[in-house]
Amino acid sequence: MAAALIVVFLALVAATVAGGRLVASGHGQPAADTEISSAVRRRSTLLRWSGVAAGAIGAAAVALTGALGRGLLLAAPLFGVFVLAGVLAGELSVHAPSGRTRRAAVSVRRVTDYLPRGLTSAAAIAAVTLAVLLSVTTATGSADALGRAGRVLVRQCNSVLIEGHGPWPGSFYSIPLCVVILAGLTAAAVALRQVVRRPRPGDPAHLTAADDQLRRRAARTVIGACGVLVTVPLIGVSYVTAVGLLAFSCRPAWWAVAAWLILALIPCWIAVLAWSGLAVLAPQRSVSAAAGT
Numbered sequence: 001m002a003a004a005l006i007v008v009f010l011a012l013v014a015a016t017v018a019g020g021r022l023v024a025s026g027h028g029q030p031a032a033d034t035e036i037s038s039a040v041r042r043r044s045t046l047l048r049w050s051g052v053a054a055g056a057i058g059a060a061a062v063a064l065t066g067a068l069g070r071g072l073l074l075a076a077p078l079f080g081v082f083v084l085a086g087v088l089a090g091e092l093s094v095h096a097p098s099g100r101t102r103r104a105a106v107s108v109r110r111v112t113d114y115l116p117r118g119l120t121s122a123a124a125i126a127a128v129t130l131a132v133l134l135s136v137t138t139a140t141g142s143a144d145a146l147g148r149a150g151r152v153l154v155r156q157c158n159s160v161l162i163e164g165h166g167p168w169p170g171s172f173y174s175i176p177l178c179v180v181i182l183a184g185l186t187a188a189a190v191a192l193r194q195v196v197r198r199p200r201p202g203d204p205a206h207l208t209a210a211d212d213q214l215r216r217r218a219a220r221t222v223i224g225a226c227g228v229l230v231t232v233p234l235i236g237v238s239y240v241t242a243v244g245l246l247a248f249s250c251r252p253a254w255w256a257v258a259a260w261l262i263l264a265l266i267p268c269w270i271a272v273l274a275w276s277g278l279a280v281l282a283p284q285r286s287v288s289a290a291a292g293t
Contacts, residue, residue, distance in 0.1 A: 044090035044214070048221060051086015052280065055079035073173055076232030077180040083225040083280055084187040087218055091194040111192050114212070114219035119279055122272045123227040127185075129265075130234040134174045137241055141170020148172050157250035165247040169237045177233055184229045191222050220279045227276025231269050238262045238269065 059075035059082075141150030142164070150170020155163050167173075195218045245251060245259040 043093050047090035048086045051083045055082030077229050080225040080229030081184040087221050088191040114216045116220050119223050127230045130230050137169045138171050138174045141168050153244050168244050188226050224276040224279025231273040235269050
């Protein structure tokens with residue numbers, strides 16, 4: 001598990017560097033962006049990438065210092081929280097133009113107007129799956145030999161034999177993980193609210209399309225960060241859970257079925273992770289004024 005999470009994290013860091021170079025070189029910028037003040041675009045992009053960089057550093061620090069694999073499990077969710085903070089800071093930095101004469105347009109903006117539907121659905125399914133899996137593993141976990149709650153799974157095989165195997169993703173891992181994920185999802189909700197409610201940085205008659213592209217790009221980054229937030233721990237928890245179930249010599253048949261089903265879903269979560277990472281690192285390549293996915 002540790003090696004797999006390290007590989008995933010290093011891939012994210014490498015993609016972060018590559019994505020930063022892409023943004024710095026100006027490639028992939030939609031033509032409509034030229035209607036938005038370059039200062040507005042630079043500031044929001046800089047803050048967004050500052051969140052990515054800070055997240056990479058923070059995740060590396062947590063991964064290297066956490067005990068018994070807990071740091072590795074929390075690294076990716078922490079990365080997602082920093083990315084969301086960067087997006088939120090970028091959106092908060094956009095202000096309405098100053099001056100005596102201003103123009104405004106009366107329009108209704110909804111969060112659903114800017115969300116990438118496919119990625120949003122995939123991230124939501126991953127989040128629900130993680131919540132269900134953690135609920136089960138937390139409820140079934142037992143304390144290890146040193147009294148650390150939820151680190152092993154114990155089964156009474158018969159009247160004289162008791163088997164226990166770990167690590168198990170019980171409360172020792174699930175409680176801090178849930179705290180970080182809930183913080184990230186709260187930040188995502190606040191960021192999406194700001195994406196919708198912030199003012200347009202100029203005359204609505206001329207830059208509505210360009211500004212909507214910036215909002216879609218920000219919303220896609222938020223959903224991508226949520227995808228990273230939940231899929232990396234989901235992959236790790238799925239693997240550890242399946243291995244733990246299969247380790248029992250006296251396991252019931254349905255444990256083996258459940259374990260292999262959990263393992264079979266891991267490639268799906270890896271695909272969602274790759275999709276989410278692309279949304280974080282190169283959102284401008286996937287966004288157009290008419291895109292709804």
